[in-house]
Amino acid sequence: MSISNYTGHHDFIKETLRLEGAIILGYKECGDGFLVQIKMERKPQCCPECGCEITHVHDHRERIIQAGTINGKPVWIQIDRRRLRCASCGKRFYEDVPFLKRYQRITVPVQDDES
Numbered sequence: 562m563s564i565s566n567y568t569g570h571h572d573f574i575k576e577t578l579r580l581e582g583a584i585i586l587g588y589k590e591c592g593d594g595f596l597v598q599i600k601m602e603r604k605p606q607c608c609p610e611c612g613c614e615i616t617h618v619h620d621h622r623e624r625i626i627q628a629g630t631i632n633g634k635p636v637w638i639q640i641d642r643r644r645l646r647c648a649s650c651g652k653r654f655y656e657d658v659p660f661l662k663r664y665q666r667i668t669v670p671v672q673d674d675e676s
């Protein structure tokens with residue numbers, strides 16, 4: 562199955578799922594529904610511990626969340642979420658994804674030290 566890069570669909574998906582600040586990388590059919598691949602637009606983040614601006618990306622964590630339906634078909638979001646590390650105090654934390662709280666996580670594929 563190939564990932565579609567038809568950007569008209571990307572805008573539709575982004576609006577329908579209200580993925581504020583996300584970049585749609587592509588989507589594909591997945592069982593009865595769709596899997597949408599996204600990442601977040603890069604923007605300055607501040608360390609929750611010491612307030613320093615973070616520029617260093619520690620690593621990435623892939624996560625799949627259920628995001629309701631489009632046209633009656635279930636939709637999952639696969640997000641490549643950046644984990645950041647503060648160069649000043651060493652605190653590691655995930656970038657903010659505003660819409661993530663709306664959707665329930667269905668899989669946590671890796672160990673997760675998010676507080």
Ligand SMILES: [Zn+2]
Nearest residue numbers: 608611647650
């Ligand atoms: Zn810090």
